[in-house]
Amino acid sequence: MCSSCPTIDAPAAAPFAERLTGILNGGALSLMISVGHRTGLFDTLAGRAPTNSADLAAAAGLNERYVREWLGAMTAGGIVHSAVGSGLFALPDEHAAFLTRAATPGNMAVPAQFLPMLARVEDPIVDCFRDGGGLPYEAFPRFHEIMAEESEQTVVSVLLSHVIPLVPGLADALRAGREVADVGCGSGLALMQLATSFPASRFTGYDASQEAIARARESAQRRGLSNVRFVVQDAATLVDEQRFDLVTAFDAVHDQVDPAAMLSGIRRALKPDGLFLMQDIEGHSDPARNTEHPLGPFLYTISCMHCMTVSLAKGGAGLGAMWGVDTAEAMLRDAGFVDQHVHRLEHDAMNAWTVARVS
Numbered sequence: 459m460c461s462s463c464p465t466i467d468a469p470a471a472a473p474f475a476e477r478l479t480g481i482l483n484g485g486a487l488s489l490m491i492s493v494g495h496r497t498g499l500f501d502t503l504a505g506r507a508p509t510n511s512a513d514l515a516a517a518a519g520l521n522e523r524y525v526r527e528w529l530g531a532m533t534a535g536g537i538v539h540s541a542v543g544s545g546l547f548a549l550p551d552e553h554a555a556f557l558t559r560a561a562t563p564g565n566m567a568v569p570a571q572f573l574p575m576l577a578r579v580e581d582p583i584v585d586c587f588r589d590g591g592g593l594p595y596e597a598f599p600r601f602h603e604i605m606a607e608e609s610e611q612t613v614v615s616v617l618l619s620h621v622i623p624l625v626p627g628l629a630d631a632l633r634a635g636r637e638v639a640d641v642g643c644g645s646g647l648a649l650m651q652l653a654t655s656f657p658a659s660r661f662t663g664y665d666a667s668q669e670a671i672a673r674a675r676e677s678a679q680r681r682g683l684s685n686v687r688f689v690v691q692d693a694a695t696l697v698d699e700q701r702f703d704l705v706t707a708f709d710a711v712h713d714q715v716d717p718a719a720m721l722s723g724i725r726r727a728l729k730p731d732g733l734f735l736m737q738d739i740e741g742h743s744d745p746a747r748n749t750e751h752p753l754g755p756f757l758y759t760i761s762c763m764h765c766m767t768v769s770l771a772k773g774g775a776g777l778g779a780m781w782g783v784d785t786a787e788a789m790l791r792d793a794g795f796v797d798q799h800v801h802r803l804e805h806d807a808m809n810a811w812t813v814a815r816v817s
């Protein structure tokens with residue numbers, strides 16, 4: 459302990475010091491989990507009999523020396539098991555169930571990728587702490603790729619089984635044929651899932667990102683979908699009037715430059731009996747009420763280093779991902795929405811699902 463430090467209750471401090479050690483190890487393992495996902499190492503290791511680093515590297519098509527060091531981190535972290543002296547490594551099925559592509563929608567290695575994505579912008583974010591301002595979307599090279607994987611897990615995999623049923627009668631209406639828009643659609647996976655499932659309905663995806671819309675268009679073409687179109691469009695300046703029966707926004711309101719304008723535009727774009735379905739981050743506006751949130755620190759970190767900063771970069775509101783369901787409820791009311799219902803899905807601690815009506 460330093461000589462100039464104030465006298466502290468050492469026994470009370472010890473657990474905190476231990477916790478900080480765990481935090482360092484957890485942060486380091488998050489990076490290696492991301493690497494394990496991107497290199498396919500978890501997928502290669504899953505279901506395999508105990509194997510040495512050379513065989514694993516050969517099976518995964520990777521460099522043995524790097525694979526051996528990765529196995530060291532995984533073994534020291536208790537993710538991979540290795541009997542002392544064996545030089546053999548195995549991924550228990552119980553761990554593979556949360557770390558492989560086959561584990562979707564529960565693959566925790568997918569969100570782990572956000573941490574190295576954020577680490578790449580640490581220097582300019584530190585500058586923003588001093589000078590204000592922000593970093594635009596373009597500062598995050600892998601964002602749309604990671605987001606598409608995350609969307610596949612948190613939205614697409616449960617869209618038909620859990621999300622559409624939140625609104626009684628919605629599936630039948632979509633089966634009969636409705637006009638649907640998704641604002642901030644990103645790579646468009648959720649909209650394409652709907653377009654495939656409800657061929658009599660028509661779907662429009664809006665996003666400001668050329669890159670995301672290009673990915674969406676290419677994917678729609680590959681799937682041969684003729685009832686979906688994707689448009690590069692700033693969500694704050696939607697011009698549609700009473701056009702849509704349903705508008706969705708999946709994880710796309712809180713990082714807007716002008717979220718109030720987006721919500722007003724969505725309300726105007728809906729028919730008088732239209733529905734807005736908004737997936738956004740679960741949490742309270744008051745940080746003191748988020749101490750029990752299972753993903754609180756993770757979400758505030760993503761918020762500070764991505765969601766908030768991309769908005770501030772363009773002089774925006776900078777709501778941040780942890781704007782809270784209470785703020786969301788007030789903003790939806792201000793935009794003219796009524797009859798709001800906030801739903802939680804059992805398997806999804808990260809999101810709140812709000813259904814609101816125009817009248």
Ligand SMILES: C[S@@+](CC[C@H](N)C(=O)[O-])C[C@H]1O[C@@H](n2cnc3c(N)ncnc32)[C@H](O)[C@@H]1O
Pocket residue numbers: 595605606609613641642643644645646664665666667670691692693694707708709710713714715
């Ligand atoms: C967190 S991502 C979610 C993407 C997608 N809905 C999903 O679930 O994968 C937010 C999306 O909002 C888009 N976005 C941000 N600002 C926008 C704006 N002003 N107008 C339209 N889209 C915007 C981003 O390009 C990004 O694709």
